[in-house]
Amino acid sequence: MTRTVLNGPDDNSRLGGLLRRLAGTASTNIGFPAAVDIDYRKLAPFLGHLLNNAGDPDIDPIHPHHTKEFEREVLAFFANLFRAPEPWAGYVTSGGSESNLAALQLARSRYPDGIVVHSTAAHYSIPKAAHLLGLSTIVVNAQPNGEIDYDELACHAELHRRRPIIVVANIGTTLTEAVDDVIYIQDLLADVGVHDRYLHSDAALSGIPLALTDDPPGFDLTHGADSICISGHKFLGTPMPCGVLIARHHNTDHLPNAVPAYIGSPDTTITGSRNGFASLMLWLVLHELGRPGLRERAQYGQELAQYAHQRLQDIGWPSWRHPHALTVVLRTPPASVLSRWPLPSMDGRSHIVCMPGVSHSQVDQLAAALAEKGKQMSRPSELDRSTHPACATRVGIP
Missing domain, CATH: 3.40.640.10 (Type I PLP-dependent aspartate aminotransferase-like (Major domain))
Structure with missing residues (x-):
């Protein structure tokens, strides 16, 4: 691990670089749940x-x-x-x-x-x-x-x-x-x-x-x-x-x-x-x-998640979501896509989270990147279904 001495001559440039990195990645950082529609600078x-x-x-x-x-x-x-x-x-x-x-x-x-x-x-x-x-x-x-x-x-x-x-x-x-x-x-x-x-x-x-x-x-x-x-x-x-x-x-x-x-x-x-x-x-x-504003934001996220799920289905990219969820689960994209879109991934599954502040345009851009790669499913998978199996069958307790 490289250690940097504090109060170096390039402090301002380092801070400027950090700010540019944060701003430059904001448009593709939709895999981690953090709303970005509220201005706290007041x-x-x-x-x-x-x-x-x-x-x-x-x-x-x-x-x-x-x-x-x-x-x-x-x-x-x-x-x-x-x-x-x-x-x-x-x-x-x-x-x-x-x-x-x-x-x-x-x-x-x-x-x-x-x-x-x-x-x-x-x-x-x-x-x-x-x-x-x-x-x-x-x-x-x-x-x-x-x-x-x-x-x-x-x-x-x-x-x-x-x-x-x-x-x-x-x-x-x-x-x-x-x-x-x-x-x-x-x-x-x-x-x-x-x-x-x-x-x-x-x-x-x-x-x-x-x-x-x-x-x-x-x-x-x-x-x-x-x-x-x-x-x-x-x-x-x-x-x-x-x-x-x-x-x-x-x-x-x-x-x-x-x-x-x-x-x-x-x-x-x-x-x-x-x-x-x-x-x-x-x-x-x-x-x-208040509650009305928060409810409106929740509805926006849920509707955007439904839109994202449908967009992925339209291009043939396997995806699903739970009812009411802001999260859309999808087949893990190739590394070339993940290098620009940092999505959490595990066991062949990734997700995007349609938090308030995420836009339809961002969803469309991700869908376009996936469609361009042409990585569509060649065999049946759990993710091939329009909605994931509920898996809610419950055996009675004797």
């Missing part, structure tokens, strides 16, 4: 201040340089969106990974001998968080469409039913945007005799747009989740990573409740000092758009 004057939301969001710290009043409004919005019963708790995190770690900490505080169960499609932060917390894990296969294999989950749950089971449900997997059925998982655990259970909905990618659609699948706190998290830098497009965790309040009763005298606020968070600028950015977009 908050630039606040960059001249340290904004430290140290400690619990409900209690202001001693120092005045914080944005906790804005954070509380953000949390109230998401508690309402995800129908959290009163009383609830939560805070603005550094991103999905911290949110998942905090959720599993809540689960462990309630069930110290609990077993974490997640699918092979779960975010990489889940096994990492379980390891940090010293929790045992069981990994369940995912179905071809990305959903957890419910029958395999039932088998593992029945085998370990005398221990608490902590299930992490994917609400929008990273590759296919599959959504695990929280209601069905709760019923499944009850049917096999698991009395002590905790269910966390990792909704980093899809939680907001799904909650704003008509007839969404069951995944929120009314549907049986004990905690839920979203990422701010995905659907809301904040220019720095952040997230939100909302949990049933009874889950926080077992946490340490230290009150550092020099902070003046109890610290029930993972990080202690937290980014007050993130709360301000989230407040800004929620305040300006």
